[in-house]
Structures are given as structure tokens and as C-alpha cells.
Amino acid sequence: MRHTELGNTPENSHLQIGEFAGLTGLSADTLRYYEKLGLLRPGRDGSGRRTYTEADYSWVDFLKRLKRIGMPLAQIQHYAELRAQGEATLAERMTLLCSFRGELEKQMQDLTGQLQFLTMKIGWYAAALVQRDERTAVCVSGLSADADSTGTESRTNIMSTTMLSGFERFDIKQEPPKMTLTAEGVTFDKQVAEQLGNPQRVFFLVDDDLKRVAIQGCDPDDPEGVDFWDPDDASREKIRWHHKVLVEKLQQMGQFDLKNNNYVMAGYLLTQENAMFFDLNTAQAVKLTVS
Numbered sequence: 216m217r218h219t220e221l222g223n224t225p226e227n228s229h230l231q232i233g234e235f236a237g238l239t240g241l242s243a244d245t246l247r248y249y250e251k252l253g254l255l256r257p258g259r260d261g262s263g264r265r266t267y268t269e270a271d272y273s274w275v276d277f278l279k280r281l282k283r284i285g286m287p288l289a290q291i292q293h294y295a296e297l298r299a300q301g302e303a304t305l306a307e308r309m310t311l312l313c314s315f316r317g318e319l320e321k322q323m324q325d326l327t328g329q330l331q332f333l334t335m336k337i338g339w340y341a342a343a344l345v346q347r348d349e350r351t352a353v354c355v356s357g358l359s360a361d362a363d364s365t366g367t368e369s370r371t372n373i374m375s376t377t378m379l380s381g382f383e384r385f386d387i388k389q390e391p392p393k394m395t396l397t398a399e400g401v402t403f404d405k406q407v408a409e410q411l412g413n414p415q416r417v418f419f420l421v422d423d424d425l426k427r428v429a430i431q432g433c434d435p436d437d438p439e440g441v442d443f444w445d446p447d448d449a450s451r452e453k454i455r456w457h458h459k460v461l462v463e464k465l466q467q468m469g470q471f472d473l474k475n476n477n478y479v480m481a482g483y484l485l486t487q488e489n490a491m492f493f494d495l496n497t498a499q500a501v502k503l504t505v506s
Contacts, residue, residue, distance in 0.1 A: 229258065229266040239275045246275075252288070254278060254295045274298075285322075286315055328424045335429075335492050338485035345486075392482035394428075394493045396465050398473040400457040403430075407491060408444045408454060410484050416440030419461070420490075426468050429485075429492035469495040476500040 236243045249255040250265075255275070257265040281291050294311055297304035392406040407430070408414070414432030419441055421428050433440040443454055465471070471478050478500055480493040 229260070229268060231260075232257075232265045232267070235267040235271070238272060239279075241275065241279075249275075249278070253292055256299070284315075284319060290315065325424070328422060331422065332425055332427075334488075335427075335483065335485055338487060339483045342484050342486055392484070392491060394480045394482060396462070396469075396471065396473070396478045396480075396498070398462065400455055401461060401465070402456075403443075403454040405452050405454075407482055410482075411489060411491060413444045413446070414489075415442070415444055415446065417443045420492075421464070421468070423468060426495040427492055428465065428468075428495065429490050431488060431490035465495065469498055471498070472500075476502055 230238065232243050232246060236246055239246075241249075246255060246257075246265075250257065255271065257267050257271060260266050278291065278295075281294070286294075290311065294308060297308050297311070392410055393404045394407065395402040395404075411417070411430070411432050415435040416433050416437060417430040417440055418433050418437075419428065419430055430443070432443075441456075445451065462473070466473055469478065478498040480495065480498045482491040482493055484491050
């Protein structure tokens with residue numbers, strides 16, 4: 216039996232249920248169940264046994280696709296009923312499929328957002344592991360310091376390392392990268408630019424569903440980028456954007472009270488993407504003082 220597209224004229228060949236089950240990958244019980252639901256309408260031979268044609272094969276293949284993409288059984292049954300009525304229901308069938316396609320597109324958008332979130336989180340962990348391994352390498356190299364012939368110094372280093380297991384080095388000179396939102400605009404600390412390699416222009420990315428924003432370094436000549444780091448003003452400690460539209464967007468996303476507070480968010484570096492994201496859900500409110 217040759218595989219053809221749905222709607223082609225059936226060939227003269229007819230298969231019994233066992234053969235048809237082997238061809239479709241469905242069990243005979245499943246085929247009978249589909250028939251009970253009204254999804255399949257096999258013919259009968261002279262002995263009353265079910266027979267299936269090439270058109271039945273194409274139809275079952277289509278049903279399997281509808282199931283794989285998650286169409287509810289009730290909708291599949293409705294589609295099958297419309298199909299049984301012939302060409303008079305072509306428009307209705309197209310409308311049903313278009314409607315479900317819209318639902319699939321929404322699901323795909325949501326999954327894309329979730330995938331991006333996981334990618335960012337994995338990038339954060341990757342960066343954290345790299346930093347941890349660098350610290351570990353420094354500690355291990357210290358164990359091989361010049362020791363006396365008795366190995367006393369090495370044993371002391373090993374004992375100290377064991378006693379300090381679980382501790383991490385805290386660099387009090389290095390502030391974490393931060394973004395600050397005020398009623399006047401958005402400010403990025405110098406550390407944000409430094410960790411991104413001081414890009415002259417960036418893309419500003421928004422994730423409405425998860426309430427996150429990100430900046431990503433781009434080509435200095437990219438017209439869609441936004442001015443960021445000025446190499447002629449390397450002494451500048453902060454990058455400020457005074458964009459009213461941006462402030463309103465972030466205020467709406469985070470439901471921020473900018474009349475009474477500023478909001479500070481830590482940045483998470485995504486090395487592979489040359490980007491840094493900020494989670495609005497973790498923003499720390501800094502109450503404005505009235506002088």
C-alpha cells in the first residue's frame with residue numbers, strides 16, 4: 216500500500232484489521248476504540264470483517280498528528296463529524312484548525328519564554344561554577360607552597376583548608392552589578408559595563424511574562440542597538456538612560472511605586488550570550504527621603 220496525502224482516492228486494495236494495525240502502528244483494540252468514538256468508519260467484506268483502504272491510512276495518520284499536537288478528543292471528534300459530511304464543511308474544518316493553531320502559537324510563545332529563562336539560569340550557574348573553580352585553583356596552588364623538609368607547612372595549609380571548608384572568599388572591593396530604576400530613568404553601575412566588555416551599544420530585552428529585562432552587547436553600528444558605554448568617558452561610574460517610555464514600561468511590569476521608592480536589582484551575567492539579565496521580581500525598594 217502506497218502512502219498518499221489525505222483526500223486521495225482509495226486504491227482497490229483492502230486490508231483487514233491485523234494488517235492495518237501493523238501498518239499504522241496502532242493496536243487492533245485502539246482501531247476498534249476509534250471506531251466506537253466515530254473517528255474511523257471502516258468498510259466490511261462479505262464475511263462482515265472490517266476492511267481498511269489507503270484513505271483510511273491517510274486519515275489515521277492525520278488523527279495521530281492531531282493527538283501529538285495536543286488537540287482535545289472532543290475537537291477531534293467534531294472535526295471527524297464535519298469530515299464525514301463532505302465538502303460542505305470545508306470552511307468549518309479550516310476554521311477549527313485555524314483556531315487550534317492560534318492556541319498552539321500561544322503555547323509555543325510560552326515555551327520559548329520558559330526556554331529562555333532556563334538558558335539564562337544555566338548561564339548564571341555556569342558563571343558561578345567558573346568563579347568557584349577559579350577560587351578552588353587558587354586554594355589548591357597554595358598547598359604546594361615551599362615547605363620545609365618535614366612538610367610542616369604543607370600539613371598546616373591542608374589543616375587550614377579543611378577547617379575552612381564551606382567558606383567562600385568575599386571580595387569587599389567588588390560590588391555586584393546593579394540596575395537602579397527611579398522616576399527619572401534607569402541607571403547601570405560601571406560593573407555592568409565592565410562584565411559585558413564595555414559595549415558601546417546594547418539591545419534592551421523585555422520578558423513580560425516572567426518580569427525580567429536584559430541588556431545584550433551588540434555591534435556598535437547596529438541601528439537597533441541603544442547607546443551604552445562611551446569609550447571617550449572611561450572615568451564615568453554609571454550609565455544613565457533618561458527614557459520616559461522605558462520608565463513607564465518597567466513601572467508597569469513590576470508594579471513599582473516610583474513616587475516613594477527607587478528600586479535596585481542585581482545583574483546576572485550570561486557569558487555565552489554576552490548579556491546580563493535583571494529580575495524585577497527581586498527588586499529591592501529604597502525609600503526616598505524627604506529633606
